[in-house]
Amino acid sequence: MAPSEFDDTVLAEPRASLWGLVVAIQANYYRVKLDKNSDLLNDESGQILLCTRRARLRKTGQQVMVGDRVQVEAVDWAGGRGAIAAVGPRRSVLDRPPVANADQILLVFALAEPDLDPQQLGRFLVKAESTGVPVYLCLNKQDLVSTATRRYWQEQLDAWGYPATMISLQEDETVQTLLPRLQGRTTIISGPSGVGKSSLINWLIPQASLRTGAVSGKLGRGRHTTRHVELFELPGGGFLADTPGFNQPDLALTxxxxxxxxxxxxxxxxxxxxxxxxxxxxxxxxxxxxxxxxxxxxxxxxxxxxxxxxxxxxxxxxxxxxxxxxxxxxxxxxxxxRLQTKKYRRPSRRHQKQRLDYLRHDLDGSGDSLDSQSSDGDWPEDDGLS
Ligand SMILES: Nc1nc2c(ncn2[C@@H]2O[C@H](COP(=O)(O)OP(=O)(O)OP(=O)(O)O)[C@@H](O)[C@H]2O)c(=O)[nH]1
Ligand SMILES: [Zn+2]
Known part of the structure; x- marks a missing residue:
């Protein structure tokens, strides 16, 4: 059994099978990072494989998401390829971004540039809470405000029920205070544009910018126009994902x-x-x-x-x-x-044929009669079986 670093739940994983974490999805391929310290692995431990989804999963409609724990088969070690044969049970599912098994949402806001807008912060908090995944608040750019302003916000947020961690990316020791919260967990970073999310990810994972730098020059650029999501591994264990910087989340809550x-x-x-x-x-x-x-x-x-x-x-x-x-x-x-309901529409050919079948059935005297129509005299719903 080889649970990943962030996953402490016991999965029903048979021994001698390969498991890993889906860190990104590209076209129809899944980038799977194999578990470390697996019984079966030596050099391959922690290797990334480019995987397809087994036909069996496609047939059952089993989706594979970033953050999923997956079992990999048919590995071509030299080519770095494999096939996903099974998906482990999910602890949580987020929709935007689409990520499975997130442990927490790190909501990042800035104390200044842009100014901290309590309404906007409130909306982000509610939206994050509505996912059911625990929310943790971090206020960045504390270097830009006075001690009194910091204290003011600290007190406000304590009263809301969100003790916030204040940091500045220009003061390394403040960012370090975040590390114990992040290590060993999968964290989704969220927050409006310009608050320093990308700068924070770059600080935490210096290699992350290298990987995306070729495409964009800056982590996150370009990705904000798509639903692309990727998990980046923290040097001390755990994973981070960035979310698009949208400014006014639509709540859509009852x-x-x-x-x-x-x-x-x-x-x-x-x-x-x-x-x-x-x-x-x-x-x-x-x-x-x-x-x-x-x-x-x-x-x-x-x-x-x-x-x-x-x-x-x-x-x-x-x-x-x-x-x-x-x-x-x-x-x-x-x-x-609303378009007119089918009651007022001309019956389709299929329904006319169905009607004939019913009549024929009835005349044969074999079985149900027209009683099987729905009570309002409408014909039975097309159940797609014909
Ligand atoms: N003074 C100060 N500036 C910061 C700090 N953190 C980030 N910045 C600056 O704020 C600007 C925005 O930072 P980004 O990391 O691009 O912000 P973001 O949240 O990723 O923005 P989007 O990519 O639009 O979502 C950049 O110019 C950063 O250099 C900080 O702690 N203090
Ligand atoms: Zn009440």
Missing amino acids: PLVLGQCFPEIRSRLAEGVCQFNDCLHQDAPGCAVDPHWSRYDFYLTLLKEALEYQEGQQQQRDPDAPLKLRMGEQGQQRQEP
Whole structure:
């Protein structure tokens, strides 16, 4: 058994099989970094193989993601090739970026240049919380602000429930304080543009810039236009992935999920329960979350958005609603008229044939009659079996 450095869960991995970590996906190939210290490996330990996915996995629709633990077969050691035969169970799955088994999200903001905007920080925090992966906050560029400003933010963030690590990439010893949090874990770095994410990754993994430098001159450039994601190994163990620097994450959360994304609400609910289990914690009678907390107004703003989002979702599901919501390319929602339901459409040829089959079946007297139609007189849904 050879669990990877960051994976301390016990997987059902047979002995004498090769396992590794998917660190990147390029076209239809998976870059797999083989586990170190495996029974079977000597020189090959830690080697990177370019792998395809076994046809069996393709047939069952088993996806392979960056961050997946995979079993590799049919290895051509000289050519550095292999085939992925199985995917280990996932501890977590992130959608943006698409990464499996992340242990934490390191949210990076700057204290200045750009100025720290509490609303924007709040949105990033909620978005990160909504993934279910633990969130850890780091404020960069502390060299640009006074001690009083640092203290101000430290106190604010403590009250929000996010003790933040303050660093400056110009002061090595401050960045070093991050290392114990990162080692042995898979960390997704997130945050708006210009806060120093790439500079931080370059500081932590000097070779990372070499690898991407040929393409871009700077780690991350170019990747921000695609969904490309890559895990970079930390010298002391553990992996980092960068995410595109988007500035205003779209929340798309229901009100109940939103409430769970605020540590202030979570800690109050740990001490008491609201009278109604669908309580939205808006100063309602019997609510366990008293409204005297610093981000209460911010919570109300997001709650309004969440209620609108929920309404849109419900409309989407309601077949009689005259409008339906569509997601635009930038994730914005727009309403458009719903097409007439099939009840009012001319029956397709297939349905006409089905109808004839039913009639024939009925006339033969063999089995179900037209009773098998749905109750509203509509023909049974096309189940794709014909
Ligand atoms: N003064 C100061 N400048 C910094 C610090 N860290 C990064 N910078 C500068 O901030 C600018 C932006 O840094 P990047 O690393 O490109 O920021 P990013 O978050 O990767 O930005 P995107 O790639 O747009 O997402 C660069 O000019 C860095 O040199 C710091 O601690 N102090
Ligand atoms: Zn409540």
